[in-house]
Amino acid sequence: xxxxxxxxxxxxxxxxxxxxxxxxxxxxxxxxxxxxxxxxxxxxxxxxxxxxxxxxxxxxxxxxxxxxxxxxxxxxxxxxxxxxxxxxxxxxxxxxxxxxxxxxxxxxxxxxxxxxxxxxxxxxxxxxxxxxx
Amino acid sequence: xxxxxxxxxxxxxxxxxxxxxxxxxxxxxxxxxxxxxxxxxxxxxxxxxxxxxxxxxxxxxxxxxxxxxxxxxxxxxxxxxxxxxxxxxxxxxxxxxxxxxxxxxxxxxxxxxxxxxxxxxxxxxxxxxxxxxxxxxxxxxxxxxxxxxxxxxxxxxxxxxxxxxxxxxxxxxxxxxxxxxxxxxxxxxxxxxxxxxxxxxxxxxxxxxxxxxxxxxxxxxxxxxxxxxxxxxxxxxxxxxxxxxxxxxxxxxxxxxxxxxxxxxxxxxxxxxxxxx
Amino acid sequence: xxxxxxxxxxxxxxxxxxxxxxxxxxxxxxxxxxxxxxxxxxxxxxxxxxxxxxxxxxxxxxxxxxxxxxxxxxxxxxxxxxxxxxxxxxxxxxxxxxxxxxxxxxxxxxxxxxxxxxxxxxxxxxxxxxxxxxxxxxxxxxxxxxxxxxxxxxxxxxxxxxxxxxxxxxxxxxxxxxxxxxxxxxxxxxxxxxxxxxxxxxxxxxxxxxxxxxxxxxxxxxxxxxxxxxxxxxxxxxxxxxxxxxxxxxxxxxxxxxxxxxxxxxxxxxxxxxxxxxxxxxxxxxxxxxxxxxxxxxxxxxxxxxxxxxxxxxxxxxxxxxxxxxxxxxxxxxxxxxxxxxxxxxxxxxxxxxxxxxxxxxxxxxxxxxxxxxxxxxxxxxxxxxxxxx
Numbered sequence: 017x018x019x020x021x022x023x024x025x026x027x028x029x030x031x032x033x034x035x036x037x038x039x040x041x042x043x044x045x046x047x048x049x050x051x052x053x054x055x056x057x058x059x060x061x062x063x064x065x066x067x068x069x070x071x072x073x074x075x076x077x078x079x080x081x082x083x084x085x086x087x088x089x090x091x092x093x094x095x096x097x098x099x100x101x102x103x104x105x106x107x108x109x110x111x112x113x114x115x116x117x118x119x120x121x122x123x124x125x126x127x128x129x130x131x132x133x134x135x136x137x138x139x140x141x142x143x144x145x146x147x148x149x
Numbered sequence: 150x151x152x153x154x155x156x157x158x159x160x161x162x163x164x165x166x167x168x169x170x171x172x173x174x175x176x177x178x179x180x181x182x183x184x185x186x187x188x189x190x191x192x193x194x195x196x197x198x199x200x201x202x203x204x205x206x207x208x209x210x211x212x213x214x215x216x217x218x219x220x221x222x223x224x225x226x227x228x229x230x231x232x233x234x235x236x237x238x239x240x241x242x243x244x245x246x247x248x249x250x251x252x253x254x255x256x257x258x259x260x261x262x263x264x265x266x267x268x269x270x271x272x273x274x275x276x277x278x279x280x281x282x283x284x285x286x287x288x289x290x291x292x293x294x295x296x297x298x299x300x301x302x303x304x305x306x307x308x309x310x311x312x313x314x315x316x317x318x319x320x321x322x323x324x325x326x327x328x329x330x331x332x333x334x335x336x337x338x339x340x341x342x343x344x345x346x347x348x349x350x351x352x353x354x355x356x357x358x359x360x361x362x363x364x365x366x367x368x369x370x371x372x373x374x375x376x377x378x379x380x381x382x383x384x385x386x387x388x389x390x391x392x393x394x395x396x397x398x399x400x401x402x403x404x405x406x407x408x409x410x411x412x413x414x415x416x417x418x419x420x421x422x423x424x425x426x
Numbered sequence: 427x428x429x430x431x432x433x434x435x436x437x438x439x440x441x442x443x444x445x446x447x448x449x450x451x452x453x454x455x456x457x458x459x460x461x462x463x464x465x466x467x468x469x470x471x472x473x474x475x476x477x478x479x480x481x482x483x484x485x486x487x488x489x490x491x492x493x494x495x496x497x498x499x500x501x502x503x504x505x506x507x508x509x510x511x512x513x514x515x516x517x518x519x520x521x522x523x524x525x526x527x528x529x530x531x532x533x534x535x536x537x538x539x540x541x542x543x544x545x546x547x548x549x550x551x552x553x554x555x556x557x558x559x560x561x562x563x564x565x566x567x568x569x570x571x572x573x574x575x576x577x578x579x580x581x582x583x584x585x586x587x588x589x590x591x592x593x594x595x596x597x598x599x600x601x602x603x604x605x606x607x608x609x610x611x612x613x614x615x616x617x618x619x620x621x622x623x624x625x626x627x628x629x630x631x632x633x634x635x636x637x638x639x640x641x642x643x644x645x646x647x648x649x650x651x652x653x654x655x656x657x658x659x660x661x662x663x664x665x666x667x668x669x670x671x672x673x674x675x676x677x678x679x680x681x682x683x684x685x686x687x688x689x690x691x692x693x694x695x696x697x698x699x700x701x702x703x704x705x706x707x708x709x710x711x712x713x714x715x716x717x718x719x720x721x722x723x724x725x726x727x728x729x730x731x732x733x734x735x736x737x738x739x740x741x742x743x744x745x746x747x748x749x750x751x752x753x754x755x756x757x758x759x760x761x762x763x764x765x766x767x768x769x770x771x772x773x774x775x776x777x778x779x780x781x782x783x784x785x786x787x788x789x790x791x792x793x794x795x796x797x798x799x800x801x802x803x804x805x806x807x808x809x810x811x812x813x814x815x816x
Contacts, residue, residue, distance in 0.1 A: 081317060084371075085315045086304065086313075086315060087307075087308075088306045088308030088309055088367075090368075101371075101372075105353060106351060134356035135354055135356050136353045137350060137353060141348070142348040142349075142350035143350075145345065145347045145348045
């Protein structure tokens with residue numbers, strides 16, 4: 017092989033470079049694991065297990081969105097005696113009232129920016145211009 | 150748990166096929182992933198969507214929600230319409246811009262000659278020329294905006310006949326605005342939030358870059374409430390709301406009795422909003 | 427062949443840098459618009475489409491105009507177009523790139539553009555427009571590239587490519603027909619609701635597109651030593667004159683229908699465009715100068731091109747073609763789209779004036795188109811010269 021001296025180190029550098037995220041995480045910690053806040057009101061029940069919600073809340077929200085908006089299916093869910101109207105603002109945020117400490121904690125960690133909040137109001141945002149009547 | 154595993158395998162299988170086909174496959178499989186999960190049951194005794202005006206009976210041709218607006222009532226009491234408009238603004242977090250360019254309007258006022266451009270206003274009575282007419286989306290039975298939309302972000306609800314918007318899907322091409330012959334659609338030229346006076350915490354705002362319009366208060370109907378404008382005129386008979394396909398509904402009773410007109414009926418859009426002038 | 431774009435005279439690089447500057451300004455303006463929203467433009471609730479969509483509409487025509495070279499050459503075996511057919515195909519590529527950029531610039535939520543594919547809606551004309559535009563782009567890239575490669579190797583193009591060449595002809599017609607259908611199928615917009623929109627679009631396209639190709643040929647003759655030949659030019663001029671006359675005829679028909687029937691809805695937009703529309707004591711007329719400039723330039727250009735001087739004198743020919751291109755740009759790239767919104771469905775009048783930011787993006791997209799066409803023509807001419815040298 018010609019130019020062995022430059023090609024092989026070059027290749028090694030390239031491999032090191034593209035696998036950088038892996039090395040970086042091995043030798044450093046990627047920051048503390050997020051701890052999303054439990055509902056400040058002390059509610060213990062959700063529409064599904066925490067494990068399920070952690071993994072599937074985005075699909076569930078999409079499903080609710082399509083149910084409510086597109087299929088005209090706005091039936092109110094009743095789970096363990098608690099009623100949940102399908103909706104981010106109507107159900108989720110009623111208990112998880114601090115989006116900044118609940119939703120954001122993981123979303124920031126995972127560097128995802130869901131566009132939910134472009135339209136949906138967090139209790140904090142809604143409270144900033146409270147309806148007075 | 151077993152069911153969940155099966156569901157996981159199904160989704161995993163679909164993901165492998167992936168690519169552009171995947172969304173279609175998930176759509177075709179249709180059934181709601183979570184509703185089949187077992188724990189979720191609908192709340193007993195809660196009538197969904199069209200409780201109002203349907204008298205507990207399904208009309209044979211499905212539901213077509215509509216409205217009769219009695220302008221005689223608004224002419225007598227103009228403040229009624231102002232109340233209805235502000236109820237609509239409060240219910241839906243509609244921004245109030247100082248300029249005409251950005252205006253977002255769901256329910257608004259306009260003179261007769263603007264609302265009924267096909268009708269002659271030549272030597273018409275004072276009541277016609279001096280009254281502000283209520284204008285809103287006509288929730289057409291054959292809506293041109295729905296035909297124009299390239300993503301089905303606006304569509305006719307199969308259960309209520311409401312011409313609805315899915316803000317999550319709208320790409321902001323504004324084809325629907327060009328298609329609507331009633332000027333019922335508004336576009337968010339910028340982030341509307343700074344211009345919302347007060348928030349209804351149970352309803353979202355919109356984001357920049359999407360089109361919006363009257364939704365016949367679908368979210369209130371779901372709770373068994375009347376549309377905000379109808380409720381605000383309660384008891385006056387200014388606005389009557391109900392199922393046009395239900396022969397026993399209140400709207401039908403009025404349509405049977407009174408002479409009503411629709412906006413631009415010659416266009417074949419079949420508006421569901423009727424006016425008594 | 428791409429290597430041909432990397433070697434050029436200083437003037438070539440200066441020209442590209444000049445265009446690059448406008449592209450950069452356009453990009454910066456777009457970032458502003460992306461962050462703030464389309465409120466950065468002069469569009470409003472009542473005039474909800476502006477410069478972007480009108481440029482798009484005009485450029486679809488420029489793209490379709492390339493077929494006026496492809497059709498005589500491949501179907502009628504008109505050999506004189508042999509050297510310039512590739513210019514038509516490459517111009518179509520650049521024009522469609524501009525069209526797609528203008529569409530993206532116009533979307534309120536550009537990140538969701540793929541929803542058109544994810545939620546296909548066969549009842550929407552925009553769905554078909556996306557299909558035919560991308561299809562035509564693909565066909566022109568494929569045909570242009572394969573045929574130019576064959577020419578470079580001095581062999582006959584492979585037989586299979588002719589299938590795609592022939593296919594591109596109905597596609598060219600379809601892109602402008604479907605674009606017309608975006609407008610002419612909308613109830614309640616009287617100015618657009620006319621069956622003659624599609625033929626009128628095609629007529630103006632078959633004039634403006636070839637006019638731009640003639641201009642390009644004249645420029646290439648001066649700067650790149652490429653002579654398309656007088657015979658080909660003169661044939662193109664004949665095509666341009668007939669197509670331009672047809673367009674003017676169709677515009678005249680719109681006037682007849684509006685004014686003879688005397689139906690106000692059919693007259694309003696024409697009144698607004700050409701004479702000013704009076705409403706509540708105020709006359710709205712900001713497009714009137716543009717439209718009269720269109721009429722004067724169009725007839726002036728047709729007359730100029732019809733003179734014997736245009737057949738011999740490059741300057742007269744160029745002048746006529748520039749005038750015609752500008753005229754039809756005023757007609758379709760300004761007047762047609764904007765007047766459709768006047769008056770609005772409630773018979774109110776709002777006038778539209780683009781903002782500086784909007785103009786910046788528009789110029790940026792045009793510069794991008796010129797950049798693409800420059801690079802593509804560099805390749806085409808480079809191959810021609812290479813073949814001649816052998």
